[in-house]
Amino acid sequence: MNPSSLRPIAAGRFVAGFGRHAALMPTMLFALIPFIWMLSLSVKPPEEIFGSPFALIPQHWDAYENYSKALRAAPLMRFMVNGGLVCFTILVLQILFCAPCAYALAKLKFPGCDLLFALVLIGLLLPHQVLALPLFILCYKLGILNSYAALILPFIISPFGIFLFRQSFKSIPDDIVQAARLDGLSEMAIVWRIMVPMAMPAVIAFSIFSVVAHWNDLFWPSIVVKTKDLMPPSLGAAAFRNVEAGSDFGPLMAGTVLIVLPLLLAFILAQRLFIEGLASSSLK
Numbered sequence: 059m060n061p062s063s064l065r066p067i068a069a070g071r072f073v074a075g076f077g078r079h080a081a082l083m084p085t086m087l088f089a090l091i092p093f094i095w096m097l098s099l100s101v102k103p104p105e106e107i108f109g110s111p112f113a114l115i116p117q118h119w120d121a122y123e124n125y126s127k128a129l130r131a132a133p134l135m136r137f138m139v140n141g142g143l144v145c146f147t148i149l150v151l152q153i154l155f156c157a158p159c160a161y162a163l164a165k166l167k168f169p170g171c172d173l174l175f176a177l178v179l180i181g182l183l184l185p186h187q188v189l190a191l192p193l194f195i196l197c198y199k200l201g202i203l204n205s206y207a208a209l210i211l212p213f214i215i216s217p218f219g220i221f222l223f224r225q226s227f228k229s230i231p232d233d234i235v236q237a238a239r240l241d242g243l244s245e246m247a248i249v250w251r252i253m254v255p256m257a258m259p260a261v262i263a264f265s266i267f268s269v270v271a272h273w274n275d276l277f278w279p280s281i282v283v284k285t286k287d288l289m290p291p292s293l294g295a296a297a298f299r300n301v302e303a304g305s306d307f308g309p310l311m312a313g314t315v316l317i318v319l320p321l322l323l324a325f326i327l328a329q330r331l332f333i334e335g336l337a338s339s340s341l342k
Contacts, residue, residue: 137294160223181217
């Protein structure tokens with residue numbers, strides 16, 4: 059093919075790519091502005107936070123003072139350890155329960171399969187706040203209020219996880235499942251030795267969704283946890299704002315940056331697998 063004939067095609071692709079990026083740029087800036095502003099406030103002295111003129115870069119840097127005060131004034135590391143423990147436990151239990159359920163809905167034929175999947179979809183439509191009262195009563199009856207169990211128990215079954223894994227499992231050919239059965243593998247062995255490893259991008263995508271949701275959850279922890287030693291990051295930041303920080307927004311923003319940073323790093327490291335998981339789960 060004549061190279062000159064390829065130039066209009068290349069130019070068209072360049073214009074299309076430029077147009078897509080130009081359309082996405084305002085959305086990206088709109089999403090990043092709160093994070094940029096939070097980072098800016100975390101290194102400003104108090105007199106510059108509400109001062110004028112508006113400036114992202116401070117004239118005087120108080121980064122060390124704000125971050126050291128944030129670490130001294132409240133047990134942020136304890137909050138983050140609590141959040142990591144709760145999020146990790148919830149994620150492990152969700153995968154343990156969701157993967158076999160999703161496999162049954164995707165690869166097994168039994169009476170009521172479609173009805174059960176419809177119930178999963180209904181579960182996706184129900185906000186967690188709707189179930190807060192019966193879940194609170196359940197935790198009270200079990201005697202687990204103000205404990206790690208109260209933070210974990212209501213979330214071990216995830217309709218979204220079942221749905222995402224089912225969609226990913228359906229994209230795996232049935233011939234692989236039949237071959238595994240011929241080799242003598244049980245259904246549970248097929249789930250953990252074949253289906254889950256082949257659907258690892260979907261597992262990574264769900265893991266990010268799950269960890270972010272429960273790391274940032276403020277509603278449920280504020281109901282069932284009263285002891286500061288059990289508070290996850292979101293509730294700990296709220297307590298830090300109300301008690302220790304007061305109107306000193308520099309340390310408050312510094313503490314918020316420290317709380318958000320682990321999620322940001324995790325997403326950056328798993329970004330490719332996250333996108334692959336969402337794409338693969340949408341094929342069926």
